[in-house]
Amino acid sequence: MQLESLYQEIILDHYRRPHHKGLREPYDAQVEHVNPVCGDEVTLRVALSGPGTDATVADISYDSLGCSISQASVSVMADLLIGKRVGEAMEVCERFLALMQSKGADAGEEDLLGDAVAFAGVSKYPARIKCALLGWMAWKDATAQAVDKAGSIA
Amino acid sequence: MQLESLYQEIILDHYRRPHHKGLREPYDAQVEHVNPVCGDEVTLRVALSGPGTDATVADISYDSLGCSISQASVSVMADLLIGKRVGEAMEVCERFLALMQSKGADAGEEDLLGDAVAFAGVSKYPARIKCALLGWMAWKDATAQAVDKAGSIA
Amino acid sequence: MSVVADTAAPARPLDTDAVRADFPILSRTVRGGSPLVYLDSGATSQKPRQVLDAARAVYERSNAAAHRGAHLLSEEATDAYEGARADVAAFIGADPGEVVFTRNATEAVNLVAYAMSNAATAGPQAERFRVGSGDEILATELEHHANLVPWQQLCQRTGATLRWIPVTPDGRLEETGLDELITPRTKLVALTAQSNVTGAIPPVAEIAARAHRAGALVIADGAQAVPHHRVDVTTLGADFLVLSAHKMLAPYGIGVLYGRRELLEAMPPFLTGGSMIEVVRMEGSTFLPPPQRFEPGVPSVAEAAGLSAACAYLNALGMDNVEAHEQMLTAHALEALAQIPGLRILGPATVADRGGAVSFTMEGVHPHDLGQVLDERGIAVRTGHHCAWPLHRALGVQASTRASFYVYNTPAEVEALAEGIRAAQRFFSA
């Protein structure tokens, strides 16, 4: 059975007990993203601290509705990115994207991606990649908006 | 060679020397019909004489541009219908239509259709049936208009 | 069901072994050797050999531009194309001149919607198709996006207002309140002849009669009805009916718009180009009578031949038998699924006025996850909102899992589905 390779224990754990869930104040940008195929949705807020490109991801909070993969993925992401410099976090995000597009060929760099390497199996199921990316794309969008805002204020 | 069964001598004769060609006065109705596939066109006038349904086809005159089949067909038709009562002429027209739709199964009633039986071979070539019918449909249309007009005057 | 003409002949059970042998794809295995259990015919049906052979025969023997050439191949192609039109017409009880070949059901709906906005700048004979501010289009919450979004867009183009018939909690049309919804302002009623989610079969004839009394036109979405039941346009009551060939054993690339003759005759063109014109000048053009007026471009003759072969295949099975077979499978599925704790059927719980699409949700297991477990076992279902998002919203769910049946499905496959659902439940509650 291939199911276990897709649904690793760590994914099911995050799915059942998501981290950082719930919308919190303060935040610099909020976005809503939806997966048009299934209607899965996420509302995600990003709070940055510090100046310009040196800013740090102070908080990621979210509310979401979706499958185990999309739920676990946003939870893992929040764990991973909170506290990182924006530039670093963007790089992690790019790496995760590359992992998702690897069609199972890539195992993921655990030092960089941490628990997110558990999603390597998803990349073999094209229909599920969007699920895994939903939260990440929302974060990228929200962060870009927050950075823009900070830039236009500064 | 099947060509001779399609292009009977009588058809080629009418094609080379069409009868009743040229637009004449007086007339009761004039129509223009066109074959959208090839652009073949006929302008046709009908003159009726006599009252109502007893009216006689006094003249059919036409100007046309087209292939041998369409040219010969309108010429043969004019020969055949001029002088007939409208009702009779309509019947001939219906018979010719039926002949054209017979897919080669029908030889045509020579006593009714005269030279027009030469077109029996056309019914085996679906793409040419419209050619053979162009003049006839124009006559039918023009005659209906002329009868209508006579009715509305009377 | 109400869209079926009466018949005296008792249903004959389908010989599914023989049927399955006609479908090459059904003998393949998936995901590490599981036999394929294809329960996604609502999305697209599989195709029997007979259909694939008929299409291929055109390509290998008679391929040419139908209606365009003066040569033998073109004659043969024209015969195949017009023969297919006659066969499809007979299949739905229409005259060949009332059958317009389109690309699919989606394009057929768009054809009518755009013809209606084109009526604004067409001649007076198009008068009855005109809509504008103050006019209403009435859709339903049960619709597939293909019979909803084109009407939203028509309203956006013309200033008309979209209203809709709501659904009941079991996914049927809510019929109380119709009198307030169908009024003299209603220009057109768009409704499905069978829901692709709940399987509900609305009373099209009744609603059409009301619509006609109010002076409205009626378009029925037959994409899920025509493949599965005997549909006869003379009793259906709708003015227009659309369908997609690929959902009824036939190839992609072809669909049908049926329209009552006098409507098609008065309707302005939609897609324009070759073969639909009467005379073209740079200054302007005139158009052929229907159905040609609505069929620009070189005809999809091989696909039409495939559709004709599909009609023949279904006729040979007998549409009443097809319906009875699916009803048997649906009853079996409703029963088996009802026994699974936490499972909610979206749609009627019995087979009365209900076709073979069985959608459901499952407590604690998201449809995507459920579909994944089923897929791992070789069972192909659809998950998501199935292009009927407002319906899902109305039923208070975000997404669902759908099993849909056709002539090649068996009770054993229904049982495999039920067992798969239980396995998913075990996996995610572990």
Place this chain on the structure above:
Amino acid sequence: MSVVADTAAPARPLDTDAVRADFPILSRTVRGGSPLVYLDSGATSQKPRQVLDAARAVYERSNAAAHRGAHLLSEEATDAYEGARADVAAFIGADPGEVVFTRNATEAVNLVAYAMSNAATAGPQAERFRVGSGDEILATELEHHANLVPWQQLCQRTGATLRWIPVTPDGRLEETGLDELITPRTKLVALTAQSNVTGAIPPVAEIAARAHRAGALVIADGAQAVPHHRVDVTTLGADFLVLSAHKMLAPYGIGVLYGRRELLEAMPPFLTGGSMIEVVRMEGSTFLPPPQRFEPGVPSVAEAAGLSAACAYLNALGMDNVEAHEQMLTAHALEALAQIPGLRILGPATVADRGGAVSFTMEGVHPHDLGQVLDERGIAVRTGHHCAWPLHRALGVQASTRASFYVYNTPAEVEALAEGIRAAQRFFSA
């Protein structure tokens, strides 16, 4: 020819025996045993085994609704469909995201024309597509009805004015006077990349550059160009390019609209329905980015796979070799036909900037009659106005006979054509 990218490789003659063996239909006989001489590829091409097999393989192995299911077959179908998009994109030098699958070239032109009128009620990003009174659409007298009538209709819907570039007596575009025709009022220039009647290949890049300087968009009709020459959208100059798969060895039911990315991104939808939406509510809907925005409905995945196989087949022959082969046949035909008294070629007398459509008239023999005699000898040509009626009017003829060539035609077939024409002449002058 100008639409071809430069290449250093010398043309390699096609092995027509080998090519012909791939096309099952070419071994059939017609009209009492004559071998088929198919000179009507301009209407639709014949299909090689490889293409038919590729389409059938999808139906027999991987058929499912692409982009819609969560199961293996749907994954495979999606791969086939998106793979085909990438292959077609590579074939014309575009990015996959710039390739929209349509039903055919006709629908692709209509897509742009309707998107432009839809821009009237779409958001501000659609601004540059809006046309109305005072604006002009510039077509040409050389156009196929498919790239003319949709623009007439757009003008009728919006109040814009249609103008056109006339043709020269030898069936090319008249380039003097372009400065008066292309002005700041011009919103769009619609022109063919190769005439289906005269074979003329207009200087698309030059005209597009002028149009762009005036702020106009450019749509090129590639239906007759893409199958026969190496066309690269990065050098073609047009903003949009349309084609029909069935004219390039592939099945019916699928075609392509290429559009520059930022244009597709700003363009409002045309056909609406499933799979092109982002969020649907009864109150209104939002739409996906291109290309999905323009592809409602279940994708024609088998036909897309067929088109991909056709691109592969043509790539294996080499498009430069294909072009050289047709140029050889065209030169041969022009020479052979020039020797027949009373025969008038409609179009350029030499192969420079000219493709392989050879249309002609014959004194004393109507095209229908000529076509009939040829058909009797097994030679399939097209007769009539070939959906280019204004062009025929401009050239002072009512109809013509057209021979058109492709990869499977041979010099012997050209000679059979010439001999057939002489036979017709004898028959009708007898």
